[in-house]
Amino acid sequence: MIRWLTTALLLFASFARAAEPEILDPAVAFKFSAKVVSDSSVEVTYDIAPGYYLYREKFAFVSESAKLGDAQIPIGKVKHDEFFGRIETLRDKVRIVIPYTSAGNSAGPWSLSATSQGCADVGVCFPPNTERVAFKSDGAVSVNDGGGFAALDAAAPSATLDAPPVAGLEPTASAAARTADSNLSETDRIAQLLQSNNFWLIVASFFGFGVLLSFTPCVLPMIPILSGLIVGEGENVGKGRAFSLSVAYVLGMAVTYAIAGVIAGLSGALLSTALQNPWVLGIFALVFVLLALSMFGMYELQLPASAQNALTTKSNRLPGGKFIGVTFMGVLSALIVSPCVAAPLAGALVYLSQSHDVMLGGAALFVMALGMGLPLLLVGASAGAFLPRSGVWMESVKHFFGVLLLAVAIWLITPVIPSWAVMSLWSLLLIGSAMFLHAIDPLPDHTKGYRRLWKGVGVASLVGGVALLIGVLSGAKDPLQPLAGLTGGGYKNVAHESLFQRVKSGQELDQRLAAAKGKYLMLDFYADWCISCKEMERFTFADSKVRERLKDVVLLQVDVTANNADDKALLQRFGLFGPPGIILFDREGKEIRSFRVIGYQSSDQFIAGLARAQS
């Protein structure tokens, strides 16, 4: 459950980061590479992102050390520009063959400067950009970009990548920020998808996330509400009617979310900050506890009878009658249930708010709610036939979801309460569930298999809960290793402390970045409650291969457990909601965005990512 929520959160967190500029970095939009095709010609390639183009007239190729022939530039598409008249534009992949004859000593090294200029369809143009390529006598090619840019076509037999940048050539303005496609991390790929501004793709993705969210307990409280509404129709409610009632309900819900999306589009990042506030988190957690209590049968989740009656009679008098009422219930339910999806929703809203696109915000959240409503529509379509018949086992299912809801409540407030409190709560939850599973009640003879199984689960949960409790009492801080203090062993963050140095503020980070010029620098966001941070520490950073690889990297860490103003500012600076987050800076002190590690990575994955980023 926790793992799932974490994944969902991370997924959405990646949207938030997607929001920066909608315009690609020119180095990504116009990817440049060069190779030798024969002893008298070279080929330069521009791999142009969809929605971007280069002007055919604006290419310029210059070499100081070789004599260049006429570049063979493909014919472009003619565009009638309102200011420049007839102009040819090139899209997709542009290959330009340039004949050359070396001046003087034939096989010596020589270099080429390739200038290009282009624009994006959305109405943004980039300054002319010059790439410098060095060709060595053995056919090796290097593009001076300061690293991170795999410019070579691997298929070219005569060309090998020459990693170190060519000395003495001044880097182009955009060079340091360069990223090759293959270097993009998985999260950034999603980010890029969203950056691509493909409206329908984004909307479709949000529908998918809605469907995923419908598998969380969040949608659960809606099922009894809706089935109550349908059943309230009377005994012989038709399938068609039941279905259209569900549609009305889901639409009510979807409109509410659409409004949230529109507000997000208008409000900027304010909303997300509000959602990270301890008080808001606390209130959400409380709502969850209340929902859980209802699952345990402490009370029935419905409006007071009088209010319900008033609502029904009123809505019946309105044109549309029942449907308006049901739609309104959908609106209400969305409001009641939204805290449950708060974490992923926060991510989605931040993304949408930074996109400044109100239309997109509304549409995306509207379809997300439709996705969430899918199971509800199924309930409606079956006219309640899919609804489980009540019985003892139904009670168990409800209890199970009650436990899940309580777990969500704990998870929500974990960032804002001390770790001993987190551990105590988990311990209470585990022990409480164990009691419900009859962990210590004697089993009658001839008990069926599954009851024994459940008792087993109950006992396991009891032991886990007791261990946590002992951990709290013995001063342990790590929910994953509650007994570390007792056994005398445990990791005690040995590997970790010797690796990373702590920084406290953005200012300090800037100083360290300035001091680390010429070296790679890694910044790790850490908190006591962050499970995957601990996993990274315990497994990945403890690995000697990783430590060897990080030998020459300046390693810094921010502990955001306290979540004070400095911590928040730092998180915000990197567009993170919280740990985990590992950020790599290049030798110039600029972030290598393709690297970002969000979530646990094994040492092999980590080393591979690092190698790609530093290549």
Added chain:
Amino acid sequence: MNKIRDRIALIVAVLLGVGSIYLGSTWNREPTTQILPADVLSPGALYTSSFPDLEGKVHPLGEWQGKIMVLNLWATWCGPCREEIPIMVKLHQKYREQGVTFIGLAMDEKGPVEKYAKEMGINYPILLGDITLGDFGRRLGNNSGGLPYTVIIDRAGKIVTTRLGGVDEKFLEQVLRPLLQVKT
């Protein structure tokens, strides 16, 4: 009868959904604030930034301190930039008496800029940017370095709004009007 009413209600619900999205889309043109980089130019740094004009005389932006500045990063080779110049000329004329100044910061060479400015009758200061303009733009929130890029700065030197890509008259009016209310 009831059935028909139900159908109508359903249609109304669908229309409501679609309508709210449509309404949303029309609000889209309202000015928005962008998240600026951590090393965003402070008012002090902004006012000490200086660029040469077409005669080669260097002007620190502090010359316009106390005015509302509409800083437009542009170039003659940039089609979308040319498109919005007439709007800037018009609005500079309209608001210059009220303490607003447009400033065209050209990432370009002197020759073409001079010719184009004359042709279009540009009535606001034109400054020339050099290679450092890329970093200047980035510290105003323009990560990709694309043009046109427009930054609106209040009387206190605080960046109010930035926009990558073309701006229209409505957008500029919407940003400027509330700023004009604030007197210092």
